[in-house]
Amino acid sequence: MGVTHIPVLREEVADNLASNTGRLFIDATVGGGGHSSFILTRYPDLNLLGLDVDEGNLKTAEARLREFGGRVTLIRGNFRNLKAILQQAGISSFDGILFDLGLSTYQLTGARGFSFHDESFLDMRMDGREALTAYDVVNKYNYEALKRVILEFGEEYRAGRIAKVITEERKKKPITTAKELAEIVGKAKKRTGKIHPATKTFQAIRIEVNEELNSLRSGLADAIDMARPKGRIGVISFHSLEDRIVKEMFRGSASLSIVTKKPIRPGREEVLSNPNARSAKLRVAEKK
Numbered sequence: 001m002g003v004t005h006i007p008v009l010r011e012e013v014a015d016n017l018a019s020n021t022g023r024l025f026i027d028a029t030v031g032g033g034g035h036s037s038f039i040l041t042r043y044p045d046l047n048l049l050g051l052d053v054d055e056g057n058l059k060t061a062e063a064r065l066r067e068f069g070g071r072v073t074l075i076r077g078n079f080r081n082l083k084a085i086l087q088q089a090g091i092s093s094f095d096g097i098l099f100d101l102g103l104s105t106y107q108l109t110g111a112r113g114f115s116f117h118d119e120s121f122l123d124m125r126m127d128g129r130e131a132l133t134a135y136d137v138v139n140k141y142n143y144e145a146l147k148r149v150i151l152e153f154g155e156e157y158r159a160g161r162i163a164k165v166i167t168e169e170r171k172k173k174p175i176t177t178a179k180e181l182a183e184i185v186g187k188a189k190k191r192t193g194k195i196h197p198a199t200k201t202f203q204a205i206r207i208e209v210n211e212e213l214n215s216l217r218s219g220l221a222d223a224i225d226m227a228r229p230k231g232r233i234g235v236i237s238f239h240s241l242e243d244r245i246v247k248e249m250f251r252g253s254a255s256l257s258i259v260t261k262k263p264i265r266p267g268r269e270e271v272l273s274n275p276n277a278r279s280a281k282l283r284v285a286e287k288k
């Protein structure tokens with residue numbers, strides 16, 4: 001495979017979300033199985049159900065978690081349907097759950113339109129069974145819709161200008177790759193500092209394509225509902241839109257006690273060895 005996804009804050013996740021007394025842990029974003037493998041090793045009596053929408057990632061998890069045999073069940077599904085998926089699997093409650101949001105390294109490096117240099121089709125779907133692609137958003141949304149997506153999901157103050165340049169460029173020819181999109185956004189917004197000028201636009205389009213914020217709201221509501229008393233719910237978020245939803249849903253739920261008054265952040269050492277961890281925030285709550 002060549003690349004490995006390094007699980008973010010894995011010690012902190014294992015310390016705060018799972019324990020030897022628990023029986024069932026749900027990894028709602030099993031990805032390459034990094035967190036799952038660490039948790040299963042640390043807590044030998046724990047069983048785990050792993051969920052992911054991405055077929056390729058689920059295969060990676062399957063290979064990685066094979067050594068744990070019957071302790072692991074893997075299901076391809078979207079955590080926005082968490083309750084239905086668990087109920088179908090005969091599960092009515094659990095002791096701990098992790099949502100590790102964002103992309104895995106396998107997705108970022110998989111030539112699927114997620115990264116600025118991709119010259120393959122502008123896709124950005126985590127679940128290849130869904131209809132809407134980034135190509136559709138970029139080439140078919142009208143100016144107003146495109147501007148709204150970039151402003152709302154990218155918190156990009158240049159949203160109007162970027163949407164205008166995109167709609168002008170696509171009249172000449174459709175925008176078919178992530179590289180083309182990154183260059184077009186680069187024309188509309190000059191680079192300031194180290195961050196690529198298309199970072200926020202890419203985030204926005206990815207959120208739109210995968211309905212990430214609504215999925216998070218729905219998955220988290222189901223998790224709050226189904227956790228056992230004393231069960232732990234943890235979310236690792238990577239940008240402020242996600243973190244705000246987690247913070248507000250945790251605070252707004254009368255059935256939860258907040259475990260992390262302030263989010264847990266990776267230390268300097270972790271960020272140095274895994275720069276993808278730099279914006280991670282882990283929030284944990286406990287069911288009353």
Ligand SMILES: C[S@@+](CC[C@H](N)C(=O)[O-])C[C@H]1O[C@@H](n2cnc3c(N)ncnc32)[C@H](O)[C@@H]1O
Pocket residue numbers: 005006007008028029030031032033034035036051052053054057077078079080100101102103104126215
């Ligand atoms: C950051 S990765 C998780 C990495 C994993 N914790 C590990 O250590 O290998 C996030 C994963 O969540 C999956 N994902 C994102 N949104 C999802 C959703 N709504 N339902 C299920 N899986 C989702 C992605 O496909 C990706 O594999």
